Amino acid sequence: MRNNRRSLLRTTAVSALVGSVLLIPATAALAAGSGPEPQPLPAQQAGVKPAAATLTVKASVSHVRAWQEFRITGKATGLKAGSKVTLQQKQRGAWKALPASTVTNTSGSYGLRVKLGIKGKNELRIASGATVSPVVAVTVN
Template sequence: MPVTTSRRWARALAAGALSAALVSAGSAAALASDNAPVAKPSPSHSTMTKTKGSITAKANHTTVKAGETVKLAGHAKDVKPGTKLVLQHLHNGKWTTLHASTTVKKGGVFSLTSNKLGTKGTEHLRVATTDGKTHSSAVAVKVH
């Protein structure tokens, strides 16, 4: 029995020493961080994150015959007037740019006409900025 009691006592002593070391290390780090100077943002850098804007688009027809065009119109929020917008369609799981473009007008409005839609089925279209960072939700158009 004396061997078991001394082992427990040694373990308790070691655990206490380890706990004291961890607590003192943590409090030293906390004190060091409290005394650290607070970094101030420079005047040339903003601390606010920029929004990339948003685009809403609506098609004038949701069903067309093969060979017809669709006009998309909408609003570009937080996108500068004069910014070029392109029409994209979903092809094999990727958004590809079509040969239809326009620019954002004053007030954020735009409209553009698609190419002739020749492939029968559902065509998924969207309007995007040329850099692709801002785009509308997909608009489904059935071609029959």
Template sequence: MNSAVKRVVCVSAALLLSVAGLASAATAVDAPDPTSTTAGTVPGAAAEDAAPQPTLSAEASVESVEAWEEFRVQGASTHLPAGTRVTLQQLQNEKWVGLPIHVNTTDAHTYSVRVKLGVKGLGHIRMVGGGAVSNTVQITVR
């Protein structure tokens, strides 16, 4: 190896070691001790100051329907502004898939939407919107 290549290899190795050393030093310094508290702070204060989490509830008007028979899904929201768009999702092949069924929440923080499902068998649906996910509702489609 000529001397220019040796210098480049040595400089590269030195840079890698210094970057690795900085990363490990930053990790050690940045990790706070979860059991200690600092003066002037109250444990749990951050949890109280955090905004409440939005929620959605969902229930179906029936437990069982014929394929493509209309039924309703209705529910309520908390900590979501009125007019928040909520979307129906269906569990398909172990993945939640958004269906083209949307509705906005009312001023009373409720919603109601008409639904028709065509996939026969036990179906699972839920509503999502505004960062909230509702409970899962089971519908048997005959």
């Protein structure tokens, strides 16, 4: 039992010693200023806030027959590549998400194939979180 305690005490003492030895040089180097200091990001250096995210949208047609396929394309800036974008349609004065979404590619571009069945002027936009595109209109005959 005594041998187990001595062994445990030695292990604990060695662990504490090793931990302090490893920490002292790193702390001393930082205190002496020999290591590189963290640099602020370029936007922080100039006191500039990052640009707000934006989305563009373009419909391949302005008029279409009911349920005829067309394309919606655009580009996202200020969003990470792979961000999800969803098509929204204005219905009875409120924006409703349609079952049409995709992700942006590495350059921020996206494209969707769309079919609409509501006849008349359809107001559409793209959304990604709180970021929304301008409205584009497609008339369905």
